Amino acid sequence: MALTSRRGFLKKAGLGTAVAATLPTPALSTAIRSAADDGIATNIADALAHPRTEASMPGLYPGTVVEAYDAQAVQDGVIDEERATAMLARSMRELTGAPDVTQAWLRFVQPGDRIGLKVNPVAGKLLSTSPSLVRAVIAQLEAAGIPRDSIVLWDRREFQLHDAGFTTEEFPGIRIRGTECKDSEGSFRDANGRLYSEDRIDKEWYYWADCEDSYDEETLPYMVNEGKHSYFSSIVTKEVDKIINLPILKNAGSSVTLCMKNLAYGAVTNTARLHKPLWAETCAQVPCFPPLRDKVVLNIVDGLIGCYHGGPGANPQFILPYHRLLVGSDPVAVDRIGLSIVEAMRMEKKVQDKPSPRARGFLELAESYELGVADINRIHHTRIDLS
Amino acid sequence: MKYLLPLFLLIHSAVAFAGGPLVISRDLPGWTIEDPDFYNAKQLYGYINGGAELYLEYGFRNVTAQRCSKADHELQVDVYEMRSDEAAFGMFSILRGSCTGTVPGATWSCVRPEQILFARGKYLVSVVPYDRHRDTRDAAMRAAKALLARAGKTDFRPNELFRTGPLSPGLQTMKYLHGPLALQSALASWDDRFAGIERFAMEYSRFGKGKKETEAAIIRFRSRRDAERFLRQSGVPGALKAKGWFVGGDGTSALVKGGKTVYFLAGGRAKNLRTRIK
8 A cells, every 4th residue: 555645645535635624524513512512611712723734633644544463462461572563663654655664754753853752651551551662663763863862751640651661761861751740759749839740831722621620639739730721731832843642542431542532631731620521522622732733743552452441440351462553643543443443342342232422422523623534434444464 | 355445446447548448468478568548539530540430420439559569579459439339339340341250258259360359348449460470369369358358248239130039140240330431331332222311320231142132220210201211212111101011112121110210121031031020
């Protein structure tokens, strides 16, 4: 498969000259309406008012997903790093049509870029983005001319990164940063009682939603602030030029927590208030803001080991090797394929009888914001078996 | 005798922390047991982040987390105190999966190489051995047994029909679902039936194989209107006015008691079961 240009793909997919022209279908209109029906206002209009750029989601390859499978990628619960590296390299070449893996990476990054790798360690070491895959990404970035000191491994909570194995010992030369952080004594606050995290948020950029929660003294450091604003991490707004998104293949109820959720809930503060009333909206709307929309160049779903039930937390009995990577620049399309894989596993394991339309509501909403393609029939899905 | 009460209080305080039972050093000789971390409902997002809502929907009080280690071996012990026995069982029923064994003495338990899970009273206990070494697995079981002994003696008691009645074949796979997130997580195919209904409590089981596969549920709704909506959305709207079982076109059947409790049957054995459930 040769996918050498965005225009070429768009022609193939019959999407017209720009994915920006993708119009809401009736299903999308329903999704928008249902969000509005809940009556909770947000500042999504502010996000949409920012002009799109060449780099905006869905990036270079809208509606395209490469799925690499290798039945030997995980053996006895241990990831074969060499195979994972090969799966990534092959996926990159397949996605881009580039003659070699370095050329493939250079479609997305250039020397001089500051690259943020958004991993997901929230479920602990049992169900984190695997250090093996992250090492593979870093090695291929280095081969493309990105020095290690231009790479930042980041997420919400710095200590969770450490717990999941993302330490300076394991990743020498790579900066490891979390918005929420503690000092060497284990305190979230400095001598004046100020949260260290406050220095790692950017109040110029925020997601506002007309709902709020209050947090006690112990919870506030995990949320950074109360009120109706969720501020973007300055890691996103100031410390990186481009983001490579590395979620894990896992369920969240009958839906999934993949690219969109990893970005939305990983990049802003004060998220607890958003989970129940605005989960789908948050997943679709936060990535509409330019710090994410215009910086996320690539999504690599770590499906080497994932889960099909009990997620997004780690419930070991539902964790299994999927032996897969999903790669694409379009986070919505990647999530849609990921959802179908998780749904298939849930049905195989008899957790679920049939796909749940509600599970893809956030993707339809994201498509209405032109972040990518949610309709599985319009996604160009390439499967590679490297077993 | 006068020393017994202080002694009891001392021991009790050593093994119970903010209400939840703890693993103590005598449970795991030679292991290092770290001080427990404690999270209440407000703090749960700090501990399990995106997984918190389901616990909160069921009625979560607090979780006590302990890490136990010995050389390279490690255990994670989490004791969730829920609002009620039903809530603890409800979470257990969603999380248990298929099991290779049980915890001796526990009514509701599930043992797998990756995790020991049980519900006792209002506590849901998870013990995760981080490796498959025999010492670690043995320690995990010892910790589970110790916590079981400290977690009280009450257990969730399902409806009699599931315990000893005609629905008892479904007892071991029975789920207790309480609210939309639980439904989404464990029974998404019933989503349409519950559209617009926020609060309910359901004992549900699917049992039997092939043509005999049967779904059975006992659902308590908050209002007659919710029950009516469920029946309408399940294709058995006539059940609300029927004097006995109402059978829909596809064999789905419902029986309403007190206007707000619905007995529901579908599948291969529904006809037979209807004659035994009045």
